[in-house]
Amino acid sequence: MGNNSTAFSLPQPHLQRTKLCDMDDKELEPLYVTRREQLKQVVGSIIKPKFVQGKTLNGKEFVSFLQQILEALNKGEIPSTGSLVEIFNKAILERCLKVYKEKLEGLRLPVPVEKLQQIHEVANGEAKLLFDKQHFGKHHAVQSILKLEDEITKVYKNFLLANEYQSSKLCEARFSECEDQMDHLQVLKLPSMAKFNAGFFYCNRTFVMECVGPAKERYDHRMSKRCSSNLVLFSSRSTITSSSIGW
Template sequence: MGNHSTAFSLPQPHLQRTKLCDMEDKELEPLYVKRREQLKQLVSSIVKPKIVQGRTLNGKDFVSFLQQILEALNKGEIPSTGSLVEIFNKAILDRCLKVYREKMDSLNLPVPVDELQKLHEMTNGEARILFDKQHFGKHHAAQSALKLEDEIKEVYRNFLLANEYQSSKLCEARFSECEDKMDHLQVLKLPSMAKFNAGFTHCNQSFVKDCVGPAKESYERRMSKMLAKSRALFIKEYNNKLFNWLATFSLVMVVIGRFVIKFFLLEIVAWVMFIFLETYTRMFWSAESLYYNPAWHIIVSSWEMIVYSPILDLDRWAIPIVIMLSLGVLYWRCFGRRRKRVKGSLLPLYKNSYKNSSRPRSD
């Protein structure tokens, strides 16, 4: 191995060491100059040239290259130990944030605020535990933990806004449905307090059940005002409509008793009812005293039993029933009496058969 050694010593260049930098080669020790040149050749033979981007660097280019490297290090463009730890923790942070998002996305919005808050706290705790188990370093881990907390707060804020939007959208839809239903109940063909109360209760129950989330409280106030206003308006018009319907019904009974079935007693009762409603009540009773009279309450109860029940909704089936009754009356008028007049078959019949004929036969 000693034969492959390239080591050799350099003698002292000159006795005056403080003036070496000012001396020329001819003033130095000749053996030193010889050995120095030998060292240059040895180093040149061992060291390979520095090639950057396909170009061989000289001393000036190499210095410029070192300056660029230093600038990149100062700007953080070249990874250092701290930056590598930060990148490693950043990957863990993204993973924890993904876990938080997936757990929160599993919730179908809208939901009550306390339920969303409860899930946020539970999922946030799971994400922090996962980060504490996998993070690297101490100083950089603390910074990454703060960043994770800020990111989770931002995501949670977005979920709060989305939950509020979905809640407002759902409650607005249910409110509009109830409002349309109340408007429909205001214009019933046959006014019925029982039907209005049934629709009122169903609408209120469906709204309370379906409307959830942060917008529920404000929409409940709007719903209460709308329902109270609808009920007051319906009650105000209910008695007037019922009075008009009873007057119309009495006139219809007069026509039926007089011209259709010709039942004198029915006609008399209908006339008495019409005169009572249009004359006596207006002369001796005011509208308020009529509507609060016990007799009127009996009439209202009877009307409600006829118009609306769980079995039959007369407001929906009034027109088909009237058509069927009209056809029945028409059939009875046209064919019922005819059958009473003509007994037997409606077809003409011969009195004598062909065999009993006394007419002489002609050949």
């Protein structure tokens, strides 16, 4: 070994190499033990010891320390490059989802299904465009965009349900108002087709204008049947009344 060299040529510790792990230093080749201790001193002089809580770690303690670090990393307790990217993209995802929600929340439900679908597509496009501009990391971006699509789908389904509910609620209210109006026209002491037509026209116009959304088709059918039956009933009553007074 040269004086200025850190290279070591370690001799064979023992001829029975398969039993080395079970041997004490006194059973090993003396030159090997000497060179090994010299190597430890050289390595110790070159590297800086690892201090944890003010104490140096030996080999076993350092291994235990690394295991703790890995466990903490796996649990997400220590930020890694990947976890930081995920946190960054998660914040962007939340902003994009907020943009989408605000767009749909600007609607005053109920609205026609086609209009809700149109606003959904516009808002969805804006949210994804914002994500494309701000996301970080190709691999994590793929996962985040899938998450964004999933969240947007959930929000859209909730708006579809809310639109259905509000549409049914509004159409039912207008349908009931028309029923009450027609029932009132049926009990007029002097039936007048002109009054009936005027009342029917006003009621039908209000219903057509205000009953909107996914429930409209269903209530249009109910309204048509109700109007037809009321018209027949009123016409027959008007004819009977006219005959009884000699008109």
